Amino acid sequence: MTKIKNITILGSGNLGSRIGLQAAISGYEVIFYDLNDAAFIRAADVFQKVLKHLTKHNLVKSEDHDSILSRISFTSDAAEAVQDADLISESVTEELTIKQKVWEQFGKVSPDKTIFTTNTSYLLPSQLAEISGRPEKFCAFHFHDVFTARVVDIMPHAGTDPTLIPLLEDLGRKLNQVPVIIKQESPGYVFNFMLMALIGAAGQLKTKNIADIEAIDKSWMVNFNTPLGPFGILDNIGLDTAWHVVHGRADKASVAFSALLKTYIDQGKLGEKTGEGFYKYPNPEYRQSHFMK
Ligand SMILES: NC(=O)c1ccc[n+]([C@@H]2O[C@H](COP(=O)([O-])OP(=O)(O)OC[C@H]3O[C@@H](n4cnc5c(N)ncnc54)[C@H](O)[C@@H]3O)[C@@H](O)[C@H]2O)c1
The missing domain is CATH 3.40.50.720 (NAD(P)-binding Rossmann-like Domain)
Known part of the structure; x- marks a missing residue:
């Protein structure tokens, strides 16, 4: 080789x-x-x-x-x-x-x-x-x-x-x-497979209007003492990249989540790389000290 x-x-x-x-x-x-x-x-x-x-x-x-x-x-x-x-x-x-x-x-x-x-x-x-x-x-x-x-x-x-x-x-x-x-081909490898479950759940909580984006992220961040919640992670990944992953899926939750992502993408809000996604960068709200209080 x-x-x-x-x-x-x-x-x-x-x-x-x-x-x-x-x-x-x-x-x-x-x-x-x-x-x-x-x-x-x-x-x-x-x-x-x-x-x-x-x-x-x-x-x-x-x-x-x-x-x-x-x-x-x-x-x-x-x-x-x-x-x-x-x-x-x-x-x-x-x-x-x-x-x-x-x-x-x-x-x-x-x-x-x-x-x-x-x-x-x-x-x-x-x-x-x-x-x-x-x-x-x-x-x-x-x-x-x-x-x-x-x-x-x-x-x-x-x-x-x-x-x-x-x-x-x-x-x-x-x-x-x-x-x-990875021993066998599998979509999302190991980590992304688990991450998709988290992001999918966060998407459902938002699209079913159960909680706001900030509340969903806060809940994850405070309990795991971690700097990013699912919507912060999505901003980091890029909303367009996330949309490419979910938009072909036919289940109800993916269709609703894909539509949510599209409303941001259509406004040029692709996440950290364009300066705005679910949050505004370079100083997103989730990095402000009040967010975790
Ligand atoms: N964003 C993440 O967090 C992340 C993490 C791991 C893996 N990935 C994977 O990496 C890949 C790229 O994702 P990204 O987030 O960097 O996307 P991106 O949109 O930031 O970059 C994609 C690039 O591909 C270029 N491109 C499109 N068609 C092309 C072609 N025919 N020839 C050459 N270049 C072309 C685009 O111009 C663009 O610059 C995807 O497969 C994605 O799933 C992304």
Whole structure:
């Protein structure tokens, strides 16, 4: 198997930008691919914010910022993005048809050595592996937040070459993550499966008008002494990403929750990344001292 040196990130949004930054911090050469420059500008902004935060907490030295950033480049040319890729980490929009198109495209232009990984939250690697033309080299390698939530899920499909698992486990650790191996394909891996139950319940409490968003979050945060409740978590994930996960589901609760998310999305309120979702950023109400009283 390939020794990994060069990593290509497909999709430079919320998660892609963070995975790629961590890879550059860990010493890998990273090239970002997206459809347009606007995504790269937003990604560069994420790099600055995250590096500042990591330096404040003594996790990265300020004198290392330049060398970290020098390992990062951007392109919207697909062939250039993968010309020397040892591994692709795909973080494009959570929509099956979009991901299938991307994997069909990159399966054709990637060198033989390239390992294919997807960061999908709820789709299955078997839904993408065949179309990539390289099912044996295809595996889900799923990050959470990368810097504060550091689990990386490794979920093969039935046709994944088993030697890929220890390689991804090793890479996960080099990327400062804690690898969790999933034995059988399952939507949402382990953590997201449990998280979905929490968010689904919070959605029902709100859409059935049983409690307000703040009351629901407060109840979770105070009892678990944790900095985020379910709606704060949704702001962090991105309401659009959450909508992509639930909008196809036919059950009554998902339909109501999807409609709730849509009212925010239609106003451009996608969460922390746009400055407003259920809360306003950078100083959301749940971080004010009065909130927990
Ligand atoms: N947001 C989270 O907390 C989170 C956590 C773990 C995993 N994920 C997963 O990561 C993936 C990305 O989610 P996100 O929140 O970063 O979304 P995002 O909307 O922030 O970013 C998606 C990016 O993909 C790009 N894109 C769309 N179509 C493309 C194409 N054909 N070619 C190249 N780029 C394309 C978009 O321009 C955008 O920049 C999803 O699969 C999601 O489920 C998200």
